Amino acid sequence: MAAARSLPHRHFDALIIGAGGAGLNAALRLAAADLRVAVVSKVFPTRSHTVAAQGGVNAALANALPDNWHWHMFDTVKGSDYLGDQDAIETMCREAIPTVYELEHAGVPFSRLDNGRIYQRAFGGQSQNFGGEQAARTCAAADRTGHAILHTLYQQNLRAKTHFFDEHFAVDLIRDEEGVTLGALVLDIESGEPLIIESKTTLLATGGHGQVYRTSTNAFINTGDGMAMALRVGVPLQDMEFYQFHPTGVAGKGMLITEAARGEGGYLINSEGERFMERYAPNALDLASRDVVSRSIVTEIREGRGCGPNQDYVLLKVDHLGADVVHQRLPGITDICRVFLGIDPAKAPIPVFPTAHYAMGGIPTDRHARVVAPARHGPEEVVPGLYAAGECACVSVHGANRLGGNSLLDILVFGRAAGTDILSYVAENPNHRPMRDAHLEPAIARLARWERQGEGERVADVKAELRRLMEDHCGVFRDQATMAEGVEKLKALRERVEGVRLRDHSQTFNTARIEALELDNLVDVGMATLMSALHRDESRGAHSRVDYPQRDDERWMKHSLYQREDDRMDYKPVRTKPLTVDSFPPKPRVY
Amino acid sequence: MTAIRLSVYRYQPDRDAESRPAASDAKPFMQTFEVEAPPGMMLREALLAIKAQDETFAFRHSCGEGVCGSDGVNLNGTNCLACITPIAELNQPIQVRPLPGRPVIRDLVVDMTQFYEQYRAVEPYLIRKDPLPEQEIRQSPEDRDKLDGLYECILCGCCSTACPSFWWNPDKFHGPAALLQSWRFLADSRDQATEERLDALEGPYKLFRCHSIMNCVEVCPKGLNPTRAIGKIKELMLEQSV
Numbered sequence: 001m002a003a004a005r006s007l008p009h010r011h012f013d014a015l016i017i018g019a020g021g022a023g024l025n026a027a028l029r030l031a032a033a034d035l036r037v038a039v040v041s042k043v044f045p046t047r048s049h050t051v052a053a054q055g056g057v058n059a060a061l062a063n064a065l066p067d068n069w070h071w072h073m074f075d076t077v078k079g080s081d082y083l084g085d086q087d088a089i090e091t092m093c094r095e096a097i098p099t100v101y102e103l104e105h106a107g108v109p110f111s112r113l114d115n116g117r118i119y120q121r122a123f124g125g126q127s128q129n130f131g132g133e134q135a136a137r138t139c140a141a142a143d144r145t146g147h148a149i150l151h152t153l154y155q156q157n158l159r160a161k162t163h164f165f166d167e168h169f170a171v172d173l174i175r176d177e178e179g180v181t182l183g184a185l186v187l188d189i190e191s192g193e194p195l196i197i198e199s200k201t202t203l204l205a206t207g208g209h210g211q212v213y214r215t216s217t218n219a220f221i222n223t224g225d226g227m228a229m230a231l232r233v234g235v236p237l238q239d240m241e242f243y244q245f246h247p248t249g250v251a252g253k254g255m256l257i258t259e260a261a262r263g264e265g266g267y268l269i270n271s272e273g274e275r276f277m278e279r280y281a282p283n284a285l286d287l288a289s290r291d292v293v294s295r296s297i298v299t300e301i302r303e304g305r306g307c308g309p310n311q312d313y314v315l316l317k318v319d320h321l322g323a324d325v326v327h328q329r330l331p332g333i334t335d336i337c338r339v340f341l342g343i344d345p346a347k348a349p350i351p352v353f354p355t356a357h358y359a360m361g362g363i364p365t366d367r368h369a370r371v372v373a374p375a376r377h378g379p380e381e382v383v384p385g386l387y388a389a390g391e392c393a394c395v396s397v398h399g400a401n402r403l404g405g406n407s408l409l410d411i412l413v414f415g416r417a418a419g420t421d422i423l424s425y426v427a428e429n430p431n432h433r434p435m436r437d438a439h440l441e442p443a444i445a446r447l448a449r450w451e452r453q454g455e456g457e458r459v460a461d462v463k464a465e466l467r468r469l470m471e472d473h474c475g476v477f478r479d480q481a482t483m484a485e486g487v488e489k490l491k492a493l494r495e496r497v498e499g500v501r502l503r504d505h506s507q508t509f510n511t512a513r514i515e516a517l518e519l520d521n522l523v524d525v526g527m528a529t530l531m532s533a534l535h536r537d538e539s540r541g542a543h544s545r546v547d548y549p550q551r552d553d554e555r556w557m558k559h560s561l562y563q564r565e566d567d568r569m570d571y572k573p574v575r576t577k578p579l580t581v582d583s584f585p586p587k588p589r590v591y
Numbered sequence: 592m593t594a595i596r597l598s599v600y601r602y603q604p605d606r607d608a609e610s611r612p613a614a615s616d617a618k619p620f621m622q623t624f625e626v627e628a629p630p631g632m633m634l635r636e637a638l639l640a641i642k643a644q645d646e647t648f649a650f651r652h653s654c655g656e657g658v659c660g661s662d663g664v665n666l667n668g669t670n671c672l673a674c675i676t677p678i679a680e681l682n683q684p685i686q687v688r689p690l691p692g693r694p695v696i697r698d699l700v701v702d703m704t705q706f707y708e709q710y711r712a713v714e715p716y717l718i719r720k721d722p723l724p725e726q727e728i729r730q731s732p733e734d735r736d737k738l739d740g741l742y743e744c745i746l747c748g749c750c751s752t753a754c755p756s757f758w759w760n761p762d763k764f765h766g767p768a769a770l771l772q773s774w775r776f777l778a779d780s781r782d783q784a785t786e787e788r789l790d791a792l793e794g795p796y797k798l799f800r801c802h803s804i805m806n807c808v809e810v811c812p813k814g815l816n817p818t819r820a821i822g823k824i825k826e827l828m829l830e831q832s833v
Contacts (some may be wrong), residue, residue, distance in 0.1 A: 043651075043653060043659075043661065044661075044703070044707075044746075046659075046660065046745070046746055047653050047654075047659040047660060047661045048659075049653075049654065049659075051654070051658050051659050051745075052654050052656065052658050052659065061726075100727075101725070101726055101727055104727040104728060105717075105719065105723050105727075105728065106716075106717060107716060107717030107776075107779070107781070107782075109735065109738045109742045109779070110727075110735075111732075111735060112730050112731065112732045112734075112735045113732070114731075114732060115729070116727075116729030116730050116731050116732075117726075117727060117729065118727050141742075144658075144743060147658060147743070147745070148742060151742070152716075152717075155715050155716035155717075156716050158711055158715070158716065159714070159716045190696055219653040219654040219655065219659060220652060220653045220654075220655065221653045255655070255656045256656075332658075335657065336656060336657075339656075339657065339675045340631070340656075340675075342631075458646070459646070460642075460643050460646070502646070503646050503647065504646050504647040506603060506605050506647065507605050508603070508604050508605050508696060508697050509649050509696050509697040509698075509700050510649070511642075511649045511650075512646040512647065
């Protein structure tokens with residue numbers, strides 16, 4: 001490995017790691033303001049996982065039914081099981097409206113209503129008038145909304161002449177003694193050469209870490225890279241125990257079947273043909289919150305009412321909606337069903353099972369997307385020059401459970417917020433701070449570690465074991481004994497990673513090396529998830545404890561913070577005060 | 592479970608530190624692997640099984656469900672997306688090669704630079720000259736329907752790398768993927784740069800090297816029809832010039 005001194009350096013005002021919706025929306029804001037922006041992505045930008053989002057993006061446009069941002073805010077607070085920060089939620093729900101119009105102006109091919117306005121559909125957890133009738137708040141481009149948004153944002157970035165480092169892998173952040181972020185060490189995947197990107201500001205927008213679970217709706221690239229980079233520079237991860245299992249992944253395979261299938265009128269049945277959500281959520285039925293629907297499905301199966309030869313899934317019916325609705329409104333899932341199941345969903349029901357999908361937790365930030373971490377003066381101290389947005393961040397707008405359609409919204413609103421704040425930070429801090437070799441050492445050591453030769457376990461074997469471990473010990477339903485055993489196993493696995501060796505030490509497009517670096521990241525975020533889950537002895541949102549089935553606001557209405565050093569847990573209060581309206585106090589959560 | 596045999600294209604410019612041959616010695620070759628094939632196996636899963644046997648084997652892939660467009664490869668002579676292509680029925684050994692006509696970086700990984708350059712060249716973004724309304728720009732459902740079959744492109748490159756015209760002139764002919772995007776914006780009732788877009792396509796190469804061979808239509812994993820889009824551009828050009 002080359003000495004730090006000989007590595008090439010590039011200089012930018014802003015470094016954005018990740019080219020999904022959050023990264024690209026931030027980049028667009030910055031490039032339009034003529035800042036020097038570098039976007040680093042380990043894949044070509046349109047391969048980022050935003051592309052797979054299906055159902056849509058929430059905004060109270062009131063195009064289809066009456067709506068207002070305050071109702072959206074209420075639904076999001078309730079959906080979060082009162083763990084979301086209400087200042088951030090107010091920001092997101094207000095900003096949703098101009099954000100969607102801005103996207104439309106940028107060219108997103110939204111589906112349309114007869115009057116030419118953006119098409120909006122019903123999604124889970126949405127209500128009019130603070131818990132009343134079902135709302136229709138999700139703006140959609142058929143069921144390919146993420147694809148439409150990601151491509152549009154990339155296209156507009158081409159227009160704005162954003163500088164892209166495609167197929168570059170971010171190894172680690174670089175910080176100085178005062179904790180100011182100076183940039184990152186990245187690896188050019190094609191050439192295998194390391195590169196130092198010095199930047200006045202750095203935005204982590206690396207997405208989620210669904211690959212930590214064996215069966216997941218997530219892409220191969222979703223390995224928690226940004227979260228693990230944050231952990232390694234001493235930033236904690238927040239609320240990692242809250243991991244969403246999407247109710248309708250294709251059983252045994254994991255591909256996502258959008259909530260829009262139920263939003264358009266689909267529903268779930270068990271082996272007796274019963275529409276079982278009537279028993280669990282008498283009002284919202286199949287459009288209850290995702291945590292509620294996932295638990296209901298698992299309960300049906302555990303009680304012997306699963307479908308199929310092994311009674312291990314339930315069925316999602318959309319075949320009563322007619323071929324026109326199914327093929328026009330849900331063309332993407334029609335394709336998935338045809339390709340992977342050999343069925344036409346307009347004719348046959350879809351076998352589904354709750355599947356690992358989305359991290360509510362992540363890198364703690366404030367509503368300006370600035371990373372906040374405990375330092376000298378409490379848990380909310382801004383880490384200078386460091387930002388995070390999107391799934392890798394925890395603002396927290398989703399709290400303990402995210403509503404469908406709020407994830408695309410989160411990445412857009414807070415990606416843009418990061419861009420806005422970076423503009424003022426760079427104006428106030430116009431010079432690069434000096435970078436010395438000592439600052440580079442941890443990042444270079446991490447890269448050098450995988451140069452070790454000789455015998456050892458294989459990356460793929462350890463990764464497979466990790467993914468099974470997480471599925472077995474930190475799934476939809478959790479209890480003390482299972483998780484404690486999981487933590488012990490994971491600690492043992494973490495030790496073993498030291499002994500893992502690469503066989504392939506070549507330079508050119510060495511994907512084995514990338515997967516090794518990703519394994520380090522997965523182990524760190526896996527531990528954050530399991531440790532946070534083990535310590536929270538209540539049930540809230542997606543974190544469902546068999547041994548502690550009740551929500552406990554007295555003891556647990558607080559955010560978890562996991563520190564990598566000594567696997568330490570810490571906590572901070574929920575921000576229950578919105579910006580301009582009254583707080584929504586915690587209430588029993590029924591749908 | 593049955594085993595299947597795959598013959599895959601290997602090219603490694605720098606084998607590894609110890610046994611690195613001189614660059615000129617690195618020659619491509621076909622290597623046969625045998626993998627277990629569960630029912631319904633897709634090509635991507637077979638490639639992953641090969642990688643589990645030999646971690647030096649390189650290919651791009653990510654979403655596994657045909658939306659990210661990473662894993663375009665050539666299977667038995669036809670371009671496809673590995674993650675949505677079942678392989679159980681195929682004659683063995685199954686031949687897997689990189690997308691044709693592009694420089695190979697390593698194994699199944701090709702250099703897509705020129706493909707992306709052609710995409711950028713058609714200015715693939717909405718251009719609006721009128722002041723923007725406070726709310727959405729209205730678009731009728733009928734006008735929106737005109738974008739179906741166009742906007743869904745995932746830039747996998749299967750079409751352009753199957754196109755003989757693109758093989759011969761990848762620097763001058765935009766190729767089917769880029770031209771599909773060109774029409775996607777020409778067809779958008781909100782776009783206001785029709786004239787400039789058409790002017791930029793003038794000349795013998797950028798657009799007119801398309802000879803309607805229709806390989807692009809054959810191979811598109813999303814069922815899109817670039818040849819039709821190219822025809823529409825030509826029609827519009829004719830209309831505008833009258």
